[in-house]
Amino acid sequence: NAGVTQTPKFQVLKTGQSMTLQCAQDMNHNSMYWYRQDPGMGLRLIYYSASEGTTDKGEVPNGYNVSRLNKREFSLRLESAAPSQTSVYFCASRGRQGYEQYFGPGTRLTVT
Amino acid sequence: QQPVQSPQAVILREGEDAVINCSSSKALYSVHWYRQKHGEAPVFLMILLKGGEQKGHEKISASFNEKKQQSSLYLTASQLSYSGTYFCGTGGNNAGNMLTFGGGTRLMVKP
Numbered sequence: 415n416a417g418v419t420q421t422p423k424f425q426v427l428k429t430g431q432s433m434t435l436q437c438a439q440d441m442n443h444n445s446m447y448w449y450r451q452d453p454g455m456g457l458r459l460i461y462y463s464a465s466e467g468t469t470d471k472g473e474v475p476n477g478y479n480v481s482r483l484n485k486r487e488f489s490l491r492l493e494s495a496a497p498s499q500t501s502v503y504f505c506a507s508r509g510r511q512g513y514e515q516y517f518g519p520g521t522r523l524t525v526t
Numbered sequence: 527q528q529p530v531q532s533p534q535a536v537i538l539r540e541g542e543d544a545v546i547n548c549s550s551s552k553a554l555y556s557v558h559w560y561r562q563k564h565g566e567a568p569v570f571l572m573i574l575l576k577g578g579e580q581k582g583h584e585k586i587s588a589s590f591n592e593k594k595q596q597s598s599l600y601l602t603a604s605q606l607s608y609s610g611t612y613f614c615g616t617g618g619n620n621a622g623n624m625l626t627f628g629g630g631t632r633l634m635v636k637p
Contacts, residue, residue, distance in 0.1 A: 445623060456528070456613055456627040457568065464623060472624065504567060508623075513558065513581060515625070517567035 437505030
C-alpha cells in the first residue's frame, strides 16, 4: 500500500517548456487535489477533483490544466512554464467518508 | 480568503506548552490542522467541525470558536518530535473537500 505517489521528484524546466506531473493513489479515494507550496508559504489549491470525471478550479488555476484519468490518477499539466511556477507541488487524496487528506511526497519544480 | 495564523514562529524547550491560533474572516464550518516537517509532506493532525465534533490522531488538543471564527491548537508538554510547521486549513460547508490554508506557524522544540 504505497498511499499517494508522485513523479517526478525533481524537475528543471526552461521558460516556455511544457510538462505533466503525475499523481496516483491506491486507497480507492474519490477526491484528489493539486496544491503548490512556495518557499516559506502555505499550501494553495490549484485544482481538485471530487470524483472520477469531474474537476474544479481552486485558488490559483491559471497556467495549469488537469486530467482525472481514472479513479487512481490525477495529472497536472503546465503548458508553457514560467519562472513564477517554480514551487513544490503536492498531490493529495481523500476518502468519501473521511476528512483527512493524504499527501504525496511532492515534486520540486524549478523554471529558469 | 486565507486564514491568519499566529504566531508566525515559536521556539520552545522540551516540556513547555504552546498555543497556535488560526482566525478567519469568513464563517467556518470546519478547521483542519496539519503538521509539516522540513522537506516532507504535510500530515493530518485533527479536524474540528461546526457543532463540536473533533477527530484527531495524536495527543494534541484544539478548540473551535464558531462565533469568533477562530481555532487554537494546544501543544502541551512539547517533545522534540513536535518541531515543524503547523498549518490550519479552513473548509466550507462541504467539509474537507476544498481547504484554504493559512501561512503556517514554525515551531522549534529544543532539548
